[in-house]
Amino acid sequence: MGRIGMENVPERVNKRFHPEEKEFLVMTISGTHGSQWNGQDYWDKSVDILGYVEIESGRTSDIKSSLDWCVKDWSYDNFKKTGTIYRIKGRLPKLLDGDEPWINNKQRMSSLYVTEIISENEKNDFLENLLAEYRKEVSVQSAVLGKLILDKSLNQYETESEIEWCGETVKISISVDEDEDNVNEILPVAEEFYNNRNEWNTKLREFSASQLTELANDWLDEEYYEDDDEESDEETKPVHEITEKEFAERITICDISFDSDGDFTVYYDDDDMFWGHSVVVYGNIKTGFEEAQLMG
Numbered sequence: 001m002g003r004i005g006m007e008n009v010p011e012r013v014n015k016r017f018h019p020e021e022k023e024f025l026v027m028t029i030s031g032t033h034g035s036q037w038n039g040q041d042y043w044d045k046s047v048d049i050l051g052y053v054e055i056e057s058g059r060t061s062d063i064k065s066s067l068d069w070c071v072k073d074w075s076y077d078n079f080k081k082t083g084t085i086y087r088i089k090g091r092l093p094k095l096l097d098g099d100e101p102w103i104n105n106k107q108r109m110s111s112l113y114v115t116e117i118i119s120e121n122e123k124n125d126f127l128e129n130l131l132a133e134y135r136k137e138v139s140v141q142s143a144v145l146g147k148l149i150l151d152k153s154l155n156q157y158e159t160e161s162e163i164e165w166c167g168e169t170v171k172i173s174i175s176v177d178e179d180e181d182n183v184n185e186i187l188p189v190a191e192e193f194y195n196n197r198n199e200w201n202t203k204l205r206e207f208s209a210s211q212l213t214e215l216a217n218d219w220l221d222e223e224y225y226e227d228d229d230e231e232s233d234e235e236t237k238p239v240h241e242i243t244e245k246e247f248a249e250r251i252t253i254c255d256i257s258f259d260s261d262g263d264f265t266v267y268y269d270d271d272d273m274f275w276g277h278s279v280v281v282y283g284n285i286k287t288g289f290e291e292a293q294l295m296g
Contacts (some may be wrong), residue, residue, distance in 0.1 A: 001117050002116065002117065003115060004115065004116065004117060005070055005071060005114070006072060013068075013113060016113075017112075017113040018091050018094050020092075021091055022054060022055070022056060022089070022091075024054055024055060024112060025086070025087055025127060026067060026085070026112070027050040027051060027083070027124075027127040027130055028048065028049055028082055028085075028086060029048050029049065030047055030048035031077050042070050043074055044068065045068070045069050045078075046111075048064065048066050049064070049112075050062070050131060051110075051130050052112065052127075053127065060126055061110045062126075062130055064152075065111040066111045067079070067111070068111055078117060083131055085120070085123065085124055088117055088118060090115055091112065093112070095109070134152060138150040142187055142190075142191060144191040145159055145191060145194060147160040148183075148187075156174060156176065157174045157183050158172070159171055165194075166197055168253050170256055171254070171255045171256075172190060173255065173256070173258070174190055174257070175257060175259040182260055186260050189258055190256075193285055204266055205249075206244075208251060208279055208281055208292045209247040210244060211292035211293075213247045216247055216273040216274065219275065220273070242273065250270075251268040251269065251271060251279050253266065253268055254267045262286055263285075264282075264283055265281070266283075267279070267280055274294050277294040278295045279293075279295075280292065280293055
């Protein structure tokens, strides 16, 4: 408990949030996460909340948003308990004239800049009802993909279990909008993609191989030269160059995700060609492939 965040907050925070501190009850639904932009000498940190109650006025918000704050060092997880009501001091956001629309969307306009954690494990019927509703299962049934369950923390529907994909198994997910449950618009795209999986499977592997085989051999050479530097009485074995055919056969599919624009992202296990990084392919069901890259 106590004050959190930087004593001298960045100017962009002062621009976005009112200066006055007020007390709130908030319902958290995640642990702390954060990011650091290029050239930034501090961390942006946040925790997701289901809503809040402004204590003085009694005003409530049932919009899923966040508590935000900035720190010089990563530090520790200030909000360790999910599904918990905290009493905090914080600053309300203000409408920013002339900024991009996403700056003033309802999620960001319902976020708070937190300055102090007063207590935890508070009680409040309004916030507890929000949590109970949040924890109810939401799902859709597909004749092709089976049951898909909404992961509310990620705003995406996911197949209940792995399904068959050309001799392998895969999880399929569908991202939906914050403001609108548009899963039924995207579901036919995912079903069409899956129905044509034999064709897509070949194309995905060939495209990945065409984009990343050369890089895989660079990584192989680097590993070879590292091993060669080590003292050993054994004769060093020559490096076996990976072919595009071999690359395409070695990767193993893990997940496929779709969004409302018909974009897809396919994740593969790399079979240690990139020392455990994932191979990721981006594309669109209508326009084809965009790029393949490493992740993780």
